[in-house]
Amino acid sequence: MAEEKRIATRVSYGEELVALGAERDDFVVLDADLAAATQTSRFKAAYPDRFFDCGIAEGNMVGVAAGIAAAGKKVFCSTFAMFAAGRAFEQVRNSIGYPHLNVNIRATHAGISVGEDGATHQCCEDIALMRSIPGMTVIVPSDDTEARAAVRAALDCAGPVYIRLGRLAAPVINDPVAYDFKMGRGVTLREGGDVTIVATGLMVAAAIEAAEALSAKGVAAEVINIHTVKPLDEELVRASAKKTGRVVTCEEHSIIGGLGDAVLAALASDPVPVRKVGINDVFGESGPALELLKKYGLDATGIEREVLDFLKD
Structure with missing residues (x-):
């Protein structure tokens, strides 16, 4: 029996960013000093002039993302779920949600499967928080195939999108060739x-x-x-x-x-x-x-x- 393929959806995100970067130049990527963990370091290495590390200041990063989006550029904004949905909630709500800007929030290390990082980093409240923001789309991919498709679909979605990604390697259950991702459709x-x-x-x-x-x-x-x-x-x-x-x-x-x-x-x-x-x-x-x-x-x-x-x- 073939060994089950497992890939963490945060890795899928990092790899798909690089692929998108080769196809399009209409977006930038922001991170909050966690590029190695969120996997945006891959994009940084490939396109350093389109990557901005905002430091350990998630609220400020969201404000920067809002400004870039208001100027007409698409933005991927990345950090851990605990910080994206928790620490920066006010900025996400007021600076991105209220003006309905095209900012893609990529929250990695979500849920209890963060493991040894413990309760402070195991964000199990982020879906509830992001669902409460008017006009926010909330996506939780099941595997590598779905995560890659979601990243692509979200780039052209009108308004803010929150995508929840994991640290733990997940089984690949969807066929990467045949799978057809449709936002809002189960x-x-x-x-x-x-x-x-x-x-x-x-x-x-x-x-x-x-x-x-x-x-x-x-x-x-x-x-x-x-x-x-x-x-x-x-x-x-x-x-x-x-x-x-x-x-x-x-x-x-x-x-x-x-x-x-x-x-x-x-x-x-x-x-x-x-x-x-x-x-x-x-x-x-x-x-x-x-x-x-x-x-x-x-x-x-x-x-x-x-x-x-x-x-x-």
């Missing part, structure tokens, strides 16, 4: 009639694995990849919920304000039972990423366990 990866599993980001691969395990136990789970959390593909979610009658949402994020709440809002007019799998209103802790995902129930076994328990009700 992807049904597996058909089923007993329960719908709606997942985003790192949790998509885990949801597929869980669905395979559930199939062996006689449970047919439908798996939907929601790469664009805002705007949500409400039509797809509603149709699947109507078919299966139960929905489980899976996200490497707090169960408050993220994908789960977006799905609940979409189903409010025609509700079905929903269970949210995510971080249950707690801070994370330092430890190996895979062990943390297991401890907090954010792996295939955890999803399978939640689905089986949900179906007992």
